Amino acid sequence: MILKKLYNWLDERLGLKGIYDNILDRPEPRGNWWNTLGSASLFLFILQGATGIFLSVYYTPSPDHAYDSIQYIMDGVAFGWLVRGIHHWGATLMVVIVFIHMLRVFVTASFKYPRELTWLIGVGLLLATLGMGFTGYLLPWNQRAYWATTVGTQIAGTVPLIGEFILKALRGGTDLSALTLQRFFAAHIWMLPAVLAGLIGIHLYLIIRHGESHLPTKED
Amino acid sequence: MVVLKPFPDPKMEQVDYPEELGITEAIMGEETKQRINERYRHELNRGERFWPDSIFKDLIVSLGIFVLVILLATFIGVAPDAKADPSDTSYLPRPEWYFLFLFKFLAIYGQIPLLGKIEWIATVIIPALAVLLLVVIPFLERNPDRYYGKRVLPIAIMGLAVVGMVILTLMSDVPTVTLEGSDLPGILQAVAGLVIPGVAVILLFLMSFAFKKASTQIMLWTTGTAALLMLGVTGVVLALAPKAETTEIEIAQTLVDQILAGQDLYAVQCTECHGDDGSVTTIEGVEGLEGKQISAINGHDVLYTLNDAAMSEVIAYGRPDAGMTPFGKAYNPEGLTKSEIDYIVVFMRYMWDDRFEIPEEALKPLFPPLADGEVPSYEVHIQPIVKRYCVSCHREGKENNNYWMTNYEEILTTGDNVDNNILPGNSESYFLQVIQETPIMDPENPDEELIGVMPPNKALKPNVVDVFTRWIMNGMPETAEQAAALFVAPTPVERAPSGTPTP
Numbered sequence: 001m002i003l004k005k006l007y008n009w010l011d012e013r014l015g016l017k018g019i020y021d022n023i024l025d026r027p028e029p030r031g032n033w034w035n036t037l038g039s040a041s042l043f044l045f046i047l048q049g050a051t052g053i054f055l056s057v058y059y060t061p062s063p064d065h066a067y068d069s070i071q072y073i074m075d076g077v078a079f080g081w082l083v084r085g086i087h088h089w090g091a092t093l094m095v096v097i098v099f100i101h102m103l104r105v106f107v108t109a110s111f112k113y114p115r116e117l118t119w120l121i122g123v124g125l126l127l128a129t130l131g132m133g134f135t136g137y138l139l140p141w142n143q144r145a146y147w148a149t150t151v152g153t154q155i156a157g158t159v160p161l162i163g164e165f166i167l168k169a170l171r172g173g174t175d176l177s178a179l180t181l182q183r184f185f186a187a188h189i190w191m192l193p194a195v196l197a198g199l200i201g202i203h204l205y206l207i208i209r210h211g212e213s214h215l216p217t218k219e220d
Numbered sequence: 221m222v223v224l225k226p227f228p229d230p231k232m233e234q235v236d237y238p239e240e241l242g243i244t245e246a247i248m249g250e251e252t253k254q255r256i257n258e259r260y261r262h263e264l265n266r267g268e269r270f271w272p273d274s275i276f277k278d279l280i281v282s283l284g285i286f287v288l289v290i291l292l293a294t295f296i297g298v299a300p301d302a303k304a305d306p307s308d309t310s311y312l313p314r315p316e317w318y319f320l321f322l323f324k325f326l327a328i329y330g331q332i333p334l335l336g337k338i339e340w341i342a343t344v345i346i347p348a349l350a351v352l353l354l355v356v357i358p359f360l361e362r363n364p365d366r367y368y369g370k371r372v373l374p375i376a377i378m379g380l381a382v383v384g385m386v387i388l389t390l391m392s393d394v395p396t397v398t399l400e401g402s403d404l405p406g407i408l409q410a411v412a413g414l415v416i417p418g419v420a421v422i423l424l425f426l427m428s429f430a431f432k433k434a435s436t437q438i439m440l441w442t443t444g445t446a447a448l449l450m451l452g453v454t455g456v457v458l459a460l461a462p463k464a465e466t467t468e469i470e471i472a473q474t475l476v477d478q479i480l481a482g483q484d485l486y487a488v489q490c491t492e493c494h495g496d497d498g499s500v501t502t503i504e505g506v507e508g509l510e511g512k513q514i515s516a517i518n519g520h521d522v523l524y525t526l527n528d529a530a531m532s533e534v535i536a537y538g539r540p541d542a543g544m545t546p547f548g549k550a551y552n553p554e555g556l557t558k559s560e561i562d563y564i565v566v567f568m569r570y571m572w573d574d575r576f577e578i579p580e581e582a583l584k585p586l587f588p589p590l591a592d593g594e595v596p597s598y599e600v601h602i603q604p605i606v607k608r609y610c611v612s613c614h615r616e617g618k619e620n621n622n623y624w625m626t627n628y629e630e631i632l633t634t635g636d637n638v639d640n641n642i643l644p645g646n647s648e649s650y651f652l653q654v655i656q657e658t659p660i661m662d663p664e665n666p667d668e669e670l671i672g673v674m675p676p677n678k679a680l681k682p683n684v685v686d687v688f689t690r691w692i693m694n695g696m697p698e699t700a701e702q703a704a705a706l707f708v709a710p711t712p713v714e715r716a717p718s719g720t721p722t723p
Contacts (some may be wrong), residue, residue, distance in 0.1 A: 024271035029263040031274050034279040043282035047289070067303040069348055074298075075474055085293025093289060106357070106378055109366040113248055116358035123354045130318070146304035147313035155326070159344045174338045176306070204281045205311060212265040212274070216366035 022208070024070040031216030034108075037101035038207070041125075043095040045196065052189065054141075059139070061185035063178050066141035091133055098129050109220075110213035121199050122179040128196045135188040141181060149178055149184070252364050259499045271520065300471035302559040307536075307550030308573040314392075321388035322347065327396055328388075328410050331403070333499055373428045374437050380417045381448045385453040388413050394461040412453035420446030467635040472563055475570075479582040482567025484607060485560055489547060491612040495629050495678060498572060503543070507619045518572040530564045532558075595694040596687045597703035598628050603682055606631065609675055621671070637671065644695040652689055655680055 011017055058077060060069040073080035102122060105111055111119035138149040153176070157167030172179030266387070267700040268274060283539045305311070315323055329335075329342040353360075361374055368375060396406030407428075423442055481664045487496065493503050498518030515521055525533070536548030549555045556564075570578040586608060587601040596602060606614075607623050614625035623635030635641055637660075650660050650671060657679055660671040666722070673679070680688075697703040 020271075024275075026270040027264040027267055027440045027614055028270050028274050029267040031268055031277055033281070035274070038403040039278035040281050040285055043278075043285065047286070063304070067511060069270075071473070080515065081297065082290075082293055085297050086289050088298045089289050089296075092317070093285060097285070103378070105384065107368070107375060109361070109371060111358045112364060112366060113253060113362070119358050120355060123351070126354075129677075133318060134317055140301070141304045142301035143304055143308070144301050144314065146306065147311045150316060153315045155343045158340045160340050160344070163340070163385045202719050211260070211264065214260065214267070216368070218369070219259065220364075220366035 014063070016079050026208070028212050032215055034215075035212055036103045037104055040141065041094065041098050041101055042204075044090055044097060045200065046095060048087060049193065051090065052193075054083050055087060056189060059067065059192055061181050062139060063181060065217060066139065066181060069139050091136060094129060096135055098126055101178050102126055107215055108175070108213065114210050115206070118210065119204060121203045121206065123204060124199050127195065128192055128199065132188060132189065132196070133183045134193050137182045138181060139188065146176065153180075232470070248362065248364065256364060270624050271656040281604075291372050300473060302471060303562065304547060305558040307548055307555060309491045310553065317389070321385040324388040324392045324409070325413065328406065328413055331406050336668050366669055369436060372439045373424055376439060377421055379443055379445060380420055380450075383450055384413060384417045387450050390454055391457055394457055399462070405460060406456045408453055408460075412443040412457065414452050416449050437581040446574070471559070475566070476579050476581045478563050479558075479570050479578065482563035482565070483571070485556070485564050486567055488615075489556070490564070491609070492618075493543075496609065498568070503612075505672070509543050514543060517568065523568070528562075528565050528569070531568065533562045537563060575651050581712070588626050590687065590690065593707060594690075595697060595703045595706040596691045597700045598691075598696070598698045600703070601687050602631075602691055603628075605687060609680065609684070632696065636702055642692055642696065645693055647689070647693065649692055650693055655688055719723050 007016070035053065055073065058069055058073045058080070061064055070084070073084055075081075077083075105119065105122065134149075135154060138145045153170045154165055156170055157163045159166055168184075169179070170180070172183050245636045257605060325346075326342050329346075330339070360372075365371060365500045371496060391409055394405055394409070396409060397403060420442055424439055427439055427442070460616050472481040475617070475643075490498075493506055493509065493514070494500050494517055499516045501514060502517055503512045503514060517523075522531075534544065536550065536552070536558075538544045538546030546552065548561065549557060551664060570576045570582065586604045587596070590596060590601075614620050614623055616624060621636040623637075624630040625640070631640055637650055641650045653660060654671050654674040656672045659673050660670045662668040662670040691697070694703075
């Protein structure tokens with residue numbers, strides 16, 4: 001009884017019925033397992049967000065302390081090794097799943113009318129995910145991270161005319177330094193996640209608006 | 221609240237596009253659009269509900285991924301690596317694995333004559349074109365066909381692109397030039413990664429546009445053959461590749477490991493001048509630094525006034541005016557890495573700084589104590605002792621009468637006095653005399669010391685001398701098994717029988 005009242009009170013204010021009708025109780029074409037990869041990517045994004053927030057409690061983005069703070073997460077924090085392990089492997093799986101998701105959409109030609117914009121946003125999401133991988137790789141401040149980023153930013157610096165500018169903008173100077181780590185950290189935890197979240201919002205809106213595409217048959 | 225309209229939205233269908241603009245016509249005819257929407261509605265009618273049908277599948281897959289991530293995190297974990305060391309330019313950079321294909325592509329591209337010199341074509345233009353291609357796909361492929369059989373060309377090209385990325389990733393560890401200077405691996409890699417897919421794509425285009433009637437079958441055969449060839453050549457490249465030497469880097473993860481690693485490094489690198497307890501104030505017996513006055517490094521003067529970063533810097537950059545040599549890689553390719561220097565600092569802190577409490581486990585003895593009649597072995601007893609007290613000077617490049625002690629062979633077979641140094645079962649061995657503070661005098665010039673007492677600054681503890689004595693008197697066994705075979709049970713002492721067994 002009390003639950004019913006509570007529900008009615010919330011429904012009046014939140015419009016739960018409308019949400020249910022419009023978002024959950026939608027017709028979909030007959031399902032297939034390949035169509036779950038998009039939501040799997042979303043799940044991994046949330047998982048990376050949750051573990052990333054936990055890691056940021058202990059992580060220090062400075063060359064003097066970054067390495068040691070991660071040692072501490074691995075060794076001193078209860079289940080820190082697990083959270084970092086999940087974040088590490090979650091990143092790898094996210095790239096794999098997002099890529100396979102893109103291939104699936106391409107093979108079933110789901111990017112065609114009326115879902116062209118969904119595809120464009122999806123390309124943005126793929127690039128932002130790779131950007132997360134690139135910026136996150138530097139944060140442990142170990143040998144792998146340092147030298148991979150040195151080379152990675154060097155490659156960005158080969159752009160004709162503006163290469164020098166891009167290189168300095170990425171590194172915060174001519175060399176990899178505390179500034180580089182600081183801005184990669186900012187990009188990794190603020191800028192790129194904001195971009196991702198925004199694009200995911202549009203992507204989801206478009207999926208709800210147009211519905212999932214059906215598997216093409218000879219008629220299509 | 222914005223009401224989200226699920227797609228078949230009757231109001232949308234009725235929108236009249238201004239025909240005179242001709243835009244909609246050019247992109248896709250209204251009729252086609254209606255047919256597509258009709259078709260989709262038909263699929264929806266024989267479909268399912270998002271909740272609970274689709275969500276259920278999504279949840280199962282996400283749960284499976286979650287379990288997989290946890291298993292990977294638990295059983296494989298994150299590979300440890302040494303701290304970033306900007307001075308270590310010998311480090312071979314490797315990007316995260318999903319960028320390896322690009323990395324390899326750049327390497328292969330770089331060996332193309334002439335064109336390969338224009339770096340930015342590969343680093344900028346080609347990746348930018350690839351991204352651009354992804355962006356414009358919906359506008360390139362404007363026909364409404366969705367069935368695979370009607371889209372052989374795009375699917376074949378994408379398939380070849382994916383196979384190309386996979387094989388470039390697989391080959392990423394194989395250098396393009398062999399040690400002998402042969403370009404063969406690079407050429408094969410270029411064939412597998414660029415030439416075959418390039419030729420196949422051109423053929424596919426010709427089939428679709430030049431010979432309109434090329435059958436789907438032929439196109440599929442072309443694609444399949446190209447993919448198999450790419451994989452085959454990759455197999456050859458991998459088979460020809462020399463086995464990569466995996467250098468195990470030891471990373472001390474826990475505090476105890478770091479202290480012990482620091483202790484070992486200190487013993488080898490620092491003891492020579494600073495003594496095994498850091499208390500030396502006048503350097504003795506070190507070439508070039510003889511008699512140099514230095515400050516003890518185990519007291520408040522150093523430990524309270526320098527923080528960890530400052531201590532690391534002193535070790536890495538040295539103190540030229542005070543005689544301290546730089547140990548960092550920046551000055552010496554054979555030098556210490558940043559991580560190794562950090563371990564030494566951790567060791568000094570926990571060992572000598574009275575504000576830090578050393579963990580119990582870090583204080584475990586250097587070697588297991590010997591029972592009566594037990595014979596020590598090289599691997600269990602001698603090696604850790606030698607590493608702690610002797611190797612600092614007795615290695616290549618130091619003044620030591622050419623006596624090196626970095627392994628079992630060297631201890632027994634090197635040195636100017638090797639004939640008298642270690643004689644099995646002989647307590648007159650030079651080795652045993654000098655560690656018991658009896659210098660060896662030069663037989664031809666009895667006033668000159670041939671070998672001074674060892675170690676020069678501080679006598680070994682009696683239990684260490686005992687280990688060396690037992691080892692040499694029993695013929696210097698190398699392994700624990702050999703030593704155990706020499707075990708002499710102590711003669712049982714006559715004792716009055718007692719009721720309580722000894723523990």
